[in-house]
Amino acid sequence: MDSASSMPESDELILEGIVTTQDAVGNLNIAPMGPRVDRRITRLVLRPFQSAVTYRNLKATAFGVFYITDDVELLARAAVGHLQQPELAAIEGFPCPRLADCCRWLAFRVQSLDDSSERTTIECRIAAQGEVRPFFGFNRAKHAVVEAAILATRIGILDGDEIRRELARLEIPVQKTAGLQERRAFEFLQEYINSRLSTSDL
Numbered sequence: 001m002d003s004a005s006s007m008p009e010s011d012e013l014i015l016e017g018i019v020t021t022q023d024a025v026g027n028l029n030i031a032p033m034g035p036r037v038d039r040r041i042t043r044l045v046l047r048p049f050q051s052a053v054t055y056r057n058l059k060a061t062a063f064g065v066f067y068i069t070d071d072v073e074l075l076a077r078a079a080v081g082h083l084q085q086p087e088l089a090a091i092e093g094f095p096c097p098r099l100a101d102c103c104r105w106l107a108f109r110v111q112s113l114d115d116s117s118e119r120t121t122i123e124c125r126i127a128a129q130g131e132v133r134p135f136f137g138f139n140r141a142k143h144a145v146v147e148a149a150i151l152a153t154r155i156g157i158l159d160g161d162e163i164r165r166e167l168a169r170l171e172i173p174v175q176k177t178a179g180l181q182e183r184r185a186f187e188f189l190q191e192y193i194n195s196r197l198s199t200s201d202l
Contacts, residue, residue, distance in 0.1 A: 021063075044108055073188075
């Protein structure tokens with residue numbers, strides 16, 4: 001077999017991070033989101049559900065900021081809407097402010113928005129970008145928190161026992177490799193998930 005013919009046409013992947021958007025009157029929304037990107041992150045393709053605030057804001061204003069961050073506590077709390085607004089910083093010449101603390105930020109504008117299906121496809125171009133601090137590096141506990149945050153958003157979609165089993169599996173790398181931030185984030189998500197599942201079991 002010709003090896004070249006078996007290679008993918010493009011090297012795109014999902015990059016987990018945070019997206020901030022504003023509504024028409026300037027109210028900020030912070031949401032974890034994994035856009036599809038190319039390796040150099042020259043564009044973003046977001047696919048929020050039409051029930052999401054991110055979708056409504058981008059349809060109304062057409063701009064936002066995507067963040068690469070290693071702050072899993074921020075991501076965990078944003079995933080379930082238990083987040084106090086963090087410190088913001090202005091982006092020169094761009095209408096939406098950015099989070100002051102992140103590793104890398106990418107301000108974007110919507111190029112096209114297709115909401116003909118339940119999950120909207122929003123193609124965005126990068127308008128400005130910058131780096132604030134280095135990315136910490138790979139850590140199994142951080143990745144476990146990301147997966148636990150995704151589980152927290154799947155309550156009511158996935159079976160409760162399946163969520164509990166997966167959460168127990170994710171606890172193992174947290175116990176082995178976490179620092180204080182990762183432990184706080186995972187314990188917060190454990191309490192949130194167990195509380196929600198207990199309520200749904202009634």
